[in-house]
Amino acid sequence: SQTIHQWPATLVQPVGSPLSLECTVEGTSNPNLYWYRQAAGRGLQLLFYSVGIGQISSEVPQNLSASRPQDRQFILSSKKLLLSDSGFYLCAWTPGDIGETQYFGPGTRLLVL
Amino acid sequence: QKEVEQDPGPLSVPEGAIVSLNCTYSNSAFQYFMWYRQYSRKGPELLMYTYSSGNKEDGRFTAQVDKSSKYISLFIRDSQPSDSATYLCAMKPGNDYKLSFGAGTTVTVRA
Numbered sequence: 001s002q003t004i005h006q007w008p009a010t011l012v013q014p015v016g017s018p019l020s021l022e023c024t025v026e027g028t029s030n031p032n033l034y035w036y037r038q039a040a041g042r043g044l045q046l047l048f049y050s051v052g053i054g055q056i057s058s059e060v061p062q063n064l065s066a067s068r069p070q071d072r073q074f075i076l077s078s079k080k081l082l083l084s085d086s087g088f089y090l091c092a093w094t095p096g097d098i099g100e101t102q103y104f105g106p107g108t109r110l111l112v113l
Numbered sequence: 114q115k116e117v118e119q120d121p122g123p124l125s126v127p128e129g130a131i132v133s134l135n136c137t138y139s140n141s142a143f144q145y146f147m148w149y150r151q152y153s154r155k156g157p158e159l160l161m162y163t164y165s166s167g168n169k170e171d172g173r174f175t176a177q178v179d180k181s182s183k184y185i186s187l188f189i190r191d192s193q194p195s196d197s198a199t200y201l202c203a204m205k206p207g208n209d210y211k212l213s214f215g216a217g218t219t220v221t222v223r224a
Contacts, residue, residue, distance in 0.1 A: 043216040049211065094210075100162065101162050102159075102203075102212055104158070105156050106155060107156045
């Protein structure tokens with residue numbers, strides 16, 4: 001069966017510090033991968049998605065970036081965090097091609113102070 | 114106008130009641146419809162998935178899709194305190210990678 005992992009689970013970072021969040025999927029190959037942000041009391045905002053290694057599509061211009069160095073690994077990064085980057089970051093995956101639905105990881109809670 | 118509208122609630126019901134949740138949408142190209150359950154501080158968990166119109170039942174959960182009205186529903190029968198969570202609707206066209214989400218409805222089932 002497929003499993004999706006995210007770490008760290010919780011992170012507290014000062015403004016201006018760098019960020020690296022990691023997501024890995026087990027038990028499948030060539031998944032589509034997604035990064036979302038969920039602000040408190042708000043819906044899910046798609047940040048990036050990837051259909052293959054090195055292929056990244058950005059949905060929202062911001063100080064975040066994403067990379068996919070391996071087939072089942074998706075990384076969310078920032079060089080300098082802003083207060084507004086605080087939120088709950090979720091990674092999701094679908095089987096290859098279009099995929100019918102998405103399966104979410106446990107999330108990383110980021111607090112920028 | 115948002116592409117997917119969902120009443121955020123909150124909704125509070127006594128244990129054993131039927132919970133009724135719904136979403137409306139504007140994009141007639143949507144073909145895949147999903148309901149996710151999200152417990153506090155956890156990732157969303159897929160509950161129900163429906164393709165096109167019709168009903169789907171899974172235990173205490175029933176999902177309905179009415180494409181002519183652009184309206185989807187989720188019913189939870191015999192609700193339990195463990196059903197207390199935020200419920201998110203989501204949908205997508207057949208040829209797109211991306212899901213469109215509702216804002217989520219927070220449900221509390223009182224023991």
